[in-house]
Amino acid sequence: MTQKVFISNFCPKSIRSIAHSPYGSLSQTKELVLYNGVWKGRCLNPELYLRNLLFYLPSLQSIELSHEYIKRYPQTHAKALFPLYTVGNSFTTVLRAIEDSSKAKKLIITGVLDTRHIQIEKDLTCITHLSINALQLSDKFALKFLTHFPNLERLSIQSSHHWIKSIRMSHLRWGALKWLKLNSFCISEDDLLDFIMHHQLLEQLKLEDMCVDAGSWTSFCLRLQAISRDITVLFEGLFSSRPLQRLGPIISGQKLQDLASETPFSLEVCG
CATH class of the missing domain: 3.80.10 (Leucine-rich repeat, LRR (right-handed beta-alpha superhelix))
Known part of the structure; x- marks a missing residue:
């Protein structure tokens, strides 16, 4: 067979x-x-x-x-x-x-x-x-x-294209989506949070080597506290708050873990 x-x-x-x-x-x-x-x-x-x-x-x-x-x-x-x-x-x-x-x-x-x-x-x-x-x-x-x-x-x-191209996901809707992985994109803080809020069945979000072109990862982690449902967020690799052309400080996964340690959602980080 x-x-x-x-x-x-x-x-x-x-x-x-x-x-x-x-x-x-x-x-x-x-x-x-x-x-x-x-x-x-x-x-x-x-x-x-x-x-x-x-x-x-x-x-x-x-x-x-x-x-x-x-x-x-x-x-x-x-x-x-x-x-x-x-x-x-x-x-x-x-x-x-x-x-x-x-x-x-x-x-x-x-x-x-x-x-x-x-x-x-x-x-x-x-x-x-x-x-x-x-x-x-x-x-x-x-x-x-x-x-x-x-x-x-x-x-x-x-x-x-690593950290060069932006993806706008706020208008995308999948009623049955349970698992999402994004890798090497730029995305705005508001856009990502809006996507999470409109996908009530989303159980796990995995982000790898990402940057935000509007907002910050610190703010993103803190605002996740307002989401009153069980969602596992995993960070892997390195994160920036600016696109590659205007590269800002690089944030490690461990740093994000420390920032979000008091949040009610499940957070796992792989550096």
Whole structure:
């Protein structure tokens, strides 16, 4: 029984290989990794072939889209390459196939995601867990992209530009969101607090290597005292109160822990 399937340079031959796999039935396969290739040159109708692929994987729970160059490196080095390789035009094709032909709940994008040229015709209601490892912000397009996943319970997004790009989340709403991780973004203090207040089911917020471009982390920790519900906040890495171009004092995780030690919410810090 094959639990995880890897496909590179997607083409009709890939479908036949899976359909006649010597490793037995793929009906119980849980994970699919698609390495981005020149699909338009290999397939006359890549969307059709993707739908056929998903037909052979009825138990699929997770789809990961990556770049074919990343697969050449060991897992320990691959993460450093995510910001270097862009998830190409094949991503729109994958989304269309997921919309109509998959019950997968988890979507992982391990490469630079530029949302300006991605076209989504309808919401992907099946996806409850979304992870983007290098989101390229043009803010308007990125936020519009995120709204096409209305049923998210877990969301993890990392900026492709450390402490340079701002993300504005106050207009985003997910009624079922329980877990959120933000990494390497700038965000305003008010915007982040507003997001927390409007997500009553949010149980855990994880912030890693973040900066605030309006407000301060000291004020953010103190204002969390007013939130009268159980939420776990985790800080990892280093935090600044200014974007990279105007870098201010760096605050360690331990410093934030000391500042927030009397707050009623659960706080964990990893320096």
